[in-house]
Amino acid sequence: VVRTGRVAEELISLSKNIKRVAALLSDARECEFIGVAIPEKMALAETVRLTETLVRLKVPMRRLLVNNVLPETAAAACEFCAARRREQQRVIKSFRTQLGQVEQLFIAPQQPAEIRGAERLRAHFAGWREI
Known part of the structure; x- marks a missing residue:
């Protein structure tokens, strides 16, 4: 059994990671x-x-x-x-x-x-x- 609060936290963490990767990929100085x-x-x-x-x-x-x-x-x-x-x-x-x-x-x-x-x-x- 997984608590919805934990799933929401994991989704928020995943979303933040995706945003960081997207920012890195679009930074011409870095990538x-x-x-x-x-x-x-x-x-x-x-x-x-x-x-x-x-x-x-x-x-x-x-x-x-x-x-x-x-x-x-x-x-x-x-x-x-x-x-x-x-x-x-x-x-x-x-x-x-x-x-x-x-x-x-x-x-x-x-x-x-x-x-x-x-x-x-x-x-x-x-x-x-x-x-």
Whole structure:
């Protein structure tokens, strides 16, 4: 048996905690959401919806990483890859135009293998570029 007074106290405590978390998430000095997407139209649409939700919740998202972009070298070696890269570049331009509130847009090249370990992670970071 649970007393209603105790339940009410727990609900009030939970409400206060939620308000503290919401205040932290919306404080641009303390918190930032960094978006990550792939260069596909569906991912663009999902990221636009996510951004609208973050704006409504007052959670800042000033940076976005578009990951898994086909490298130019791969595009030069095969027509299929070249066509995919051209489409990816169109989508990347759409990220820039549709997400004007994003201050920094980075792209990261697709890797030939899964990124495992600190050395491969550092090499992956070195391949990022701001556009």
